[in-house]
Amino acid sequence: MGINCINSFCNETKSYSLGDFEDPMGLLTISKVALDATGGFAAVAFEQGTIRIYRFTGNANLDIIHRVELGERWGIAPTRTLIFDETRSWLASVRVDELTVWDLRLGRNQRHFSAQVPTVNVLAFDHSGKFLLVGTESALQVWDVTSKRLLKEYATDSVSALIVSPDGRLVIWGNNRGVLHLWGSAAP
Numbered sequence: 001m002g003i004n005c006i007n008s009f010c011n012e013t014k015s016y017s018l019g020d021f022e023d024p025m026g027l028l029t030i031s032k033v034a035l036d037a038t039g040g041f042a043a044v045a046f047e048q049g050t051i052r053i054y055r056f057t058g059n060a061n062l063d064i065i066h067r068v069e070l071g072e073r074w075g076i077a078p079t080r081t082l083i084f085d086e087t088r089s090w091l092a093s094v095r096v097d098e099l100t101v102w103d104l105r106l107g108r109n110q111r112h113f114s115a116q117v118p119t120v121n122v123l124a125f126d127h128s129g130k131f132l133l134v135g136t137e138s139a140l141q142v143w144d145v146t147s148k149r150l151l152k153e154y155a156t157d158s159v160s161a162l163i164v165s166p167d168g169r170l171v172i173w174g175n176n177r178g179v180l181h182l183w184g185s186a187a188p
Contacts, residue, residue, distance in 0.1 A: 045079035085129035135159025
């Protein structure tokens, strides 16, 4: 990427102005940022509802490669959650109670599906990018991204943290009562 980090501290910093300076409402606030698994792409969600995907080039320069407009510029609630799958085929976002999965394959930059999912707290893709796990205030959901279907919903206390192990065999989630759940997966 061009940024050299030694002993967890970076010795080079670059800053980029990504907002729209012509915007009289001051909607330059970045609400969420997500990196892909390689660290070569960043998705940036702005308060006014726009998501842009940037590619890091030599010396940590940024090139915009996708711009996704989620709706009207005025009155949009900010993106609450934003995540790439490991293959950078999908980008999932949550705004208010709307889960949206964007298809990023071949630069198509299109909405794959949207679903009303109340009170989403966290998202995690499995390592294949085929399944999306959604943690809400009352459940853990498993979505099949390809078929756009909710496969399972498990009632639980508020899911506040969610991760899939590097080998894909374990789903770990925590809740608002201080309980850590370990869930074995049959994934190869």
